[in-house]
Amino acid sequence: MLDEAGRRLATAPAGTRIDLRLGELDSLPISTDEVDGAVAGMVLHHLPDPSSALREMYRIVRPGGAAVVVELCPHREDWLREALGDRHLGLDPGDVVAAFRREGFEQVQLSELEDRYQPTPPGGGPPANLSLFTVRGHVPVASP
Numbered sequence: 001m002l003d004e005a006g007r008r009l010a011t012a013p014a015g016t017r018i019d020l021r022l023g024e025l026d027s028l029p030i031s032t033d034e035v036d037g038a039v040a041g042m043v044l045h046h047l048p049d050p051s052s053a054l055r056e057m058y059r060i061v062r063p064g065g066a067a068v069v070v071e072l073c074p075h076r077e078d079w080l081r082e083a084l085g086d087r088h089l090g091l092d093p094g095d096v097v098a099a100f101r102r103e104g105f106e107q108v109q110l111s112e113l114e115d116r117y118q119p120t121p122p123g124g125g126p127p128a129n130l131s132l133f134t135v136r137g138h139v140p141v142a143s144p
């Protein structure tokens with residue numbers, strides 16, 4: 001993924017500030033309050049404990065900044081475990097909202113997406129047709 005990102009970013013406009021870092025989602029190589037926002041797209045369902053990534057996102061986003069997660073709704077495509085390393089067959093949107101709140105995010109909002117995720121099984125056959133949602137939340141600004 002980082003190699004591909006590097007290739008694509010080679011043609012980014014001059015002055016674009018991008019820093020590619022390799023790390024684990026439950027231990028990000030990013031300092032506390034370092035970034036304005038964080039996006040985790042299609043990745044929490046790979047983690048044994050999705051909350052661990054939200055905890056890290058809360059840590060790295062500055063007060064007033066935002067975090068966004070894009071995730072799969074619960075599904076029954078069990079082949080994704082072996083084919084793509086999925087640990088969860090989607091996530092319950094309500095559980096993700098609750099996890100955002102538990103980690104301290106405020107103004108937590110859930111949205112359904114019109115886009116679908118349509119991976120094809122390795123042996124062939126019709127693609128899956130999976131629903132997606134996003135959850136966003138803000139890190140509270142510290143009181144004066």
Ligand SMILES: C[S@@+](CC[C@H](N)C(=O)[O-])C[C@H]1O[C@@H](n2cnc3c(N)ncnc32)[C@H](O)[C@@H]1O
Nearest residue numbers: 001023024025026040041042043044046047084
């Ligand atoms: C389905 S891809 C999504 C990639 C990208 N976010 C996107 O939306 O196109 C899942 C990515 O999560 C990464 N990943 C899985 N477990 C991880 C972990 N514990 N820490 C960091 N990255 C992880 C995989 O290497 C893979 O690049």
